[in-house]
Amino acid sequence: MTTIPYIDMLTVMIVFGIGLYTLLITRNLIKVVIALQILVKAGMIALVLAGRINGQVMTGQSIALTVIVADTIVAVIALALAVQVKKHHGTVDLDKLRNLKG
Amino acid sequence: MTAQTALTLLLAIPLGAAPVIYLAGRIALKTRVKSGGASARILAVLALLAAMVPLYYAAMHFTSTGPLTLDINRISLQMDGISLLVALTALILGLCVTFFSTKYMQNDEGEEKFFALLMIMIVGIIGLVCATDLFNLWVWFEVMAVSSYLLVAFYRSQPDALEAGVKYLVQSATGSVFILLGIALTFAQTGVLNLHEIRLAVSAGGNSPIILSASVLMLIGFGVKAALVPLHTWLPDAHSQAPSGISAMLSGIVIEAGLVALLRSTGAVIVSHTTWGYLIMAFGALNLLVGNLMALRQTQVKRMLAYSSVSQMGYILVGIGVAVYTLQPEGAAGGFFHVITHSLMKGAAFLAAGALLYALRMAHHNHEPLTVSDLDGASQRYPVTAFFLAVALLALGGLPPLAGFMSKWQIFVAGFQSGNSLAIALVIFAAINSVLSLGYYAPLVNRMYRHEPSDLVKEGKPISWVMVLPLVIMTVAIVALGIWPPLVRWLTTPAAMSLLAIFGG
Amino acid sequence: MASILIYLVIGLPWIGALLVWLAGDKRTTVQHILAILFSVASGIAAVALLFNTSSTTVINLDAGGVFGQFTFVADGLAVFLAVVATVIGSLAVIFSVDYMHGEKSLGRYYAMVLFFIGGMAGLVLTSNLLLMFFFWEITALCSYALIAFHNDDPKAVAGGIKALIITQLGGVGLLAGALLLFSQTGSYDFNRMIADPGIIDPRILSGMAFGCLVAAAAKSAQFPFQTWLPDAMEAPTPISALIHAATMVNAGVYLLARFFPAFKGVPGWTTAVILVGMISAILTAIMALVANDLKRVLAYSTVSQLGYMVFAIGCGGVYASQFHLFSHSIFKALLFLAAGAVIHSVGTRDMRQMGALGKQMPLTRFVFVIGSLALAGIPVLNGFWSKELVLEAGLQHGPIWAYAFMLLSAGLTAFYTFRMVYMVFYGKPSSEKHVHDAQPAMKVALIPLAAGALLSWLLAGPFSSLLHNSLPAHEIHAITTTEVLMEVLAAPATYIALAVVALGLIAWWQRQHLGGVAHAFRWLTAAAENSFGFEAVNAGIVRLTLGAAQKLRTTQTGLLNWNIAGLLIAFIAVILILVVRG
Structure with a gap:
């Protein structure tokens, strides 16, 4: 096991934190999608990092690449839904997107 | 047919059928003006029927020689007891849903997409439960998730369906990142991804904060899909707004598949199975209470059924939790039995409610939700469908001679056999919750058997036999399992053994 | 002999229930006749069972595992209650012919009555x-x-x-x-x-x-x-x-x-x-x-x-x-x-x-x-x-x-x-x-x-010997x-x-x-x-449950941020539990 790269770990935590924090406070659906993207980036860095820590750089990176593919699909769907939401609700404000509750 | 071929075909047939269905639907739509979906519908049903054949061979191989494995490049799959049980349930429920939807979705815009996505979802479920390494697990999970996002938001012009789809997507995708982090931590610590090898490395390495965080991250991530309270908030929205067939799939098998993923992944990384058993039982208790209380005051039929799924998940969790705690198979067998019965009962309930929704509202091009008062006197006009819905509801409430009674019973027995006073208290709590759940199932049954029909029922359209046939099959299964539960022991016992293997018992 | 009779006592009303239901509400006369036939037949089987009592298990179906052996015993107590259930059941069905005359949903009524008679017989006959x-x-x-x-x-x-x-x-x-x-x-x-x-x-x-x-x-x-x-x-x-x-x-x-x-x-x-x-x-x-x-x-x-x-x-x-x-x-x-x-x-x-x-x-x-x-x-x-x-x-x-x-x-x-x-x-x-x-x-x-x-x-006498002969543990004396x-x-x-x-x-x-x-x-x-306050207690419990349910519904806010917060809360809670428990 090589030395643990603390800076990189800190980066993962900070990026993840920013993503999660945004998800918790923003009321804008587009920003939610962006926050999801930031969140996934944290996951990817973590995977690459994990590969580096245990010396399997290839595996870590190939996993990260697969995640990029999957994540792109999700992002596309999320944005497509956001467009439809804007079209049918007339807004992307989460406070207005609360018909389903209770 | 060799085991490998069987397993390959099991995945390849629906996966290959998906694009064919889509293209056939598109081509038909381009060349003919109407009924573009006909070829898509027929192909979908045929594909699932065809997939039954390799599953039969796989099951034969499994019962005679044990788990069968398949390695294609880096993808490694193994069919053990759990995979067989979930795959069979998914295919049977999928077939019922597809057949039902050939009428329900008829001539809806994008019908060919619906069936193609449904195929992908079923493949995702089967792949998910067969995956043997952590990352494959995640990929199959995403396949299942992505197809379900699109299916939940299938009615793109319905504001509520869109809202549900968006919320489901965001919450589920967030959970998915939690899983990724968990995978990264596990991979960093152990250097392997195969679940079995991870298990060996973890038990050799002992307790470490990294592995502990990884287990919790995966618990939360997969827990979103498995609808553990308080991660369940997407479920009532998504299940109530999706097309009824999809509601049946989501409640009947998708959340259970999420639970299997949860168990497989966390089973590899936990250190103390007793603590983990307690944790699962605690979630079970929460699910029971919150699901039942939330369902008690619902006025929309499908939303009520959705909350009921939250509480039914609680029974499964109690059974599995007891098994994980004691490392005895009985609880797991009960939990998996409940997976089967729940998919039948909830599938039948959602499909019957869907058939009524279709006849009462959608046939009039009305997309408002079906409320309980709309069903007043439904039995006068739709005696068969109302009867099947009543049977499904009473089965969910745990009344004999219906399947829900027996699967709950097996779970309860396991709780008492554990001899643990907390588990026994939990069983009593679960039994009281079962009584409480009758407080919302029974009034709906009574409403359907009124003599004075509601205005909607008076103007309702007839229900096609295509929608009734899946209900007949499921109801017969519900009654048969209620009277003679050993019918599925060949499925539940190996599944329980596989679960114990996952948790190192 | 006894085993066949037990199957008949439980099975006949259930078959009757199915037939009455299948007959449909348009054929009320058929429904009346079927209901009477099957309930009376079950009653006769139960009475015949009176002469076949014993304390031994007469039916044993192995359901295995946690479901155990599905056993039935025709002892005196069981058969006596089965007779009561089926005979009074038959009389109630006969009475219903006039009482329920002209009612809607007769099929549901008779099906449930017959289903009940079979269920009650089963309840007392099983061990x-x-x-x-x-x-x-x-x-x-x-x-x-x-x-x-x-x-x-x-x-x-x-x-x-x-x-x-x-x-x-x-x-x-x-x-x-x-x-x-x-x-x-x-x-x-x-x-x-x-x-x-x-x-x-x-x-x-x-x-x-x-x-x-x-x-x-x-x-x-x-x-x-x-x-x-x-x-x-x-x-x-x-x-x-x-x-x-x-x-x-x-x-x-x-x-x-x-x-x-x-x-x-x-x-x-x-x-x-x-x-x-x-x-x-x-x-x-x-x-x-x-x-x-x-x-x-x-x-x-x-x-x-x-x-x-x-x-x-x-x-x-x-x-x-x-x-x-x-x-x-x-x-x-x-x-x-x-x-x-x-x-x-x-x-x-x-x-x-x-x-x-x-x-x-x-x-x-x-x-x-x-x-x-x-x-x-x-x-x-x-x-x-x-x-x-x-x-x-x-x-x-x-x-x-x-x-x-x-x-x-x-x-x-x-x-x-x-x-x-x-x-x-x-x-x-x-x-x-x-x-x-x-x-x-x-x-x-x-x-x-x-x-x-x-x-x-x-x-009174035959009744006591019925119980005495097949219930050894109950210490009932046979008297005339x-x-x-x-x-x-x-x-x-x-x-x-x-x-x-x-x-x-x-x-x-x-x-x-x-x-x-x-x-x-x-x-x-x-x-x-005022029923000595029991109704008030019942109503209170119901009100409390419904009130709690209504209050709990506010937790489903419908706000997406709150849904995400659920993840974070659960994550922290589980981590805390695991850390505290070690």
């Missing part, structure tokens, strides 16, 4: 505690479906759901008992435990004993679960006669009687049983004094009489309790069916709107009076003998204060019975409406029951009818009881002169009219 619970819940399901048969009436629906929830809640006790038995012995066969209670850890046995007591109290509408039975009177009257007087409500008493040899050694159990029976008997007897709804009076009286049976078991009088159960099934079914004939004809259940019906309905009056005399415990009807046996058991083996209360309720029984008969058939007519007497099919059902109420006590009669006639308890009953009658006769006494007990009657 597997899982199956017993299985049939137990089936009877609850049928009871619920039939109480709420008139689904358009919110009172009927509420009554049905109340009955379902309360009996199910009590059923949790039986569930726990069954699970404890299985976890201790690895089998659900309770006969092993009854033969030798020592195989079970005393603490576990105590848990089982009290669990079964809770279940029995809920099923038999005993204190503190008695509130569901009066509300169950929304059911069609043949159902009240069959399920809520003659059969299902006896399941609790059956359970206690069946397990008495195993549980009698549990500290405090017999006292608890005596208390439950005594409180039920006295409370509901008082409530019957002030009720004005004919069926509710009968319902209260049923609870009260079931209290006698429970009390007798607590005092060790298993034979007395079962004999009273036998008598009670006959005379209470008779009273309910006769009341049904009255209600069918008058169109109301309020006794204040009846009066002087006797002249127009002579046959109904005749059988009703016979039933009432049996209920009040007047010699020589069947109720007299069995009630005396119960009281004698109480005097010999029970605490004296409990005996005193039971005597008091015997007096009250006589009082409310005569009040009821007077209000319905005598006194001043309250309307000029023309009423007609019982119709032919009703008569077919009423006359055998009236004969039974008059003569069934002659079976003459011995039973001599025993009753020689016991001082009999004359005390008769004196109290006579006092009750005199009190009714002289009611005008007892205004002062009535005035002094005004608080008591007021409390009785």
Whole structure:
């Protein structure tokens, strides 16, 4: 096991934190999608990092690449839904997107 | 047919059928003006029927020689007891849903997409439960998730369906990142991804904060899909707004598949199975209470059924939790039995409610939700469908001679056999919750058997036999399992053994 | 032979239920005929089973694993109750031909009645505690479906759901008992435990004993679960006669009687049983004094009489309790069916709107009076003998204060019975409406029951040998009818009881002169009219649950951020739990 790269770990935590924090406070659906993207980036860095820590750089990176593919699909769907939401609700404000509750 | 071929075909047939269905639907739509979906519908049903054949061979191989494995490049799959049980349930429920939807979705815009996505979802479920390494697990999970996002938001012009789809997507995708982090931590610590090898490395390495965080991250991530309270908030929205067939799939098998993923992944990384058993039982208790209380005051039929799924998940969790705690198979067998019965009962309930929704509202091009008062006197006009819905509801409430009674019973027995006073208290709590759940199932049954029909029922359209046939099959299964539960022991016992293997018992 | 008969007793009504349902509501005549055929056939099979009793297991289906062996035993207690269920079931079905004439959804009605008859027979014939619970819940399901048969009436629906929830809640006790038995012995066969209670850890046995007591109290509408039975009177009257007087409500008493040899050694159990029976008997007897709804009076009286049976078991009088159960099934079914004939004809259940019906309905009056005399415990009807046996058991083996209360309720029984008969058939007519007497099919059902109420006590001897021969653990002595009669006639308890009953009658006769006494007990009657606060407790629990549910709904905010917060909260909570637990 090589030395643990603390800076990189800190980066993962900070990026993840920013993503999660945004998800918790923003009321804008587009920003939610962006926050999801930031969140996934944290996951990817973590995977690459994990590969580096245990010396399997290839595996870590190939996993990260697969995640990029999957994540792109999700992002596309999320944005497509956001467009439809804007079209049918007339807004992307989460406070207005609360018909389903209770 | 060799085991490998069987397993390959099991995945390849629906996966290959998906694009064919889509293209056939598109081509038909381009060349003919109407009924573009006909070829898509027929192909979908045929594909699932065809997939039954390799599953039969796989099951034969499994019962005679044990788990069968398949390695294609880096993808490694193994069919053990759990995979067989979930795959069979998914295919049977999928077939019922597809057949039902050939009428329900008829001539809806994008019908060919619906069936193609449904195929992908079923493949995702089967792949998910067969995956043997952590990352494959995640990929199959995403396949299942992505197809379900699109299916939940299938009615793109319905504001509520869109809202549900968006919320489901965001919450589920967030959970998915939690899983990724968990995978990264596990991979960093152990250097392997195969679940079995991870298990060996973890038990050799002992307790470490990294592995502990990884287990919790995966618990939360997969827990979103498995609808553990308080991660369940997407479920009532998504299940109530999706097309009824999809509601049946989501409640009947998708959340259970999420639970299997949860168990497989966390089973590899936990250190103390007793603590983990307690944790699962605690979630079970929460699910029971919150699901039942939330369902008690619902006025929309499908939303009520959705909350009921939250509480039914609680029974499964109690059974599995007891098994994980004691490392005895009985609880797991009960939990998996409940997976089967729940998919039948909830599938039948959602499909019957869907058939009524279709006849009462959608046939009039009305997309408002079906409320309980709309069903007043439904039995006068739709005696068969109302009867099947009543049977499904009473089965969910745990009344004999219906399947829900027996699967709950097996779970309860396991709780008492554990001899643990907390588990026994939990069983009593679960039994009281079962009584409480009758407080919302029974009034709906009574409403359907009124003599004075509601205005909607008076103007309702007839229900096609295509929608009734899946209900007949499921109801017969519900009654048969209620009277003679050993019918599925060949499925539940190996599944329980596989679960114990996952948790190192 | 016995195994085939058991299959027939349970299977025939169930096949009949399916056929009636399939026949469809358009062919009502076919439905009537099918229902009668299958219920009577099942009754005949049950009677034939009387001659094939034994204490050995006659059917054994291996369901394996946690479901155990599905076993059935045709012992005396089981067969006797199966006969009661199927024969009175047949009579109720025959009665229904006239009573339910012209009703909608006849298929659902008959299917549920037949399903119930089979389920009740199964409940008593099985020796597997899982199956017993299985049939137990089936009877609850049928009871619920039939109480709420008139689904358009919110009172009927509420009554049905109340009955379902309360009996199910009590059923949790039986569930726990069954699970404890299985976890201790690895089998659900309770006969092993009854033969030798020592195989079970005393603490576990105590848990089982009290669990079964809770279940029995809920099923038999005993204190503190008695509130569901009066509300169950929304059911069609043949159902009240069959399920809520003659059969299902006896399941609790059956359970206690069946397990008495195993549980009698549990500290405090017999006292608890005596208390439950005594409180039920006295409370509901008082409530019957002030009720004005004919069926509710009968319902209260049923609870009260079931209290006698429970009390007798607590005092060790298993034979007395079962004999009273036998008598009670006959005379209470008779009273309910006769009341049904009255209600069918008058169109109301309020006794204040009846009066002087006797002249127009002579046959109904005749059988009703016979039933009432049996209920009040007047010699020589069947109720007299069995009630005396119960009281004698109480005097010999029970605490004296409990005996005193039971005597008091015997007096009250006589009082409310005569009040009821007077209000319905005598006194001043309250309307000029023309009423007609019982119709032919009703008569077919009423006359055998009236004969039974008059003569069934002659079976006391054969009944005791039936129980004695096949129930070794219960220590019931085989005695002849003459011995039973001599025993009753020689016991001082009999004359005390008769004196109290006579006092009750005199009190009714002289009611005008007892205004002062009535005035002094005004608080008591007021409390009785409010069901001693039990309804308020029920309503409170329901309100609390619904309120909690409504409050919990605010947690589903519909705000996406909050959904995500759920993830974070759960994550932190689980981490904390794991860190704290290590």
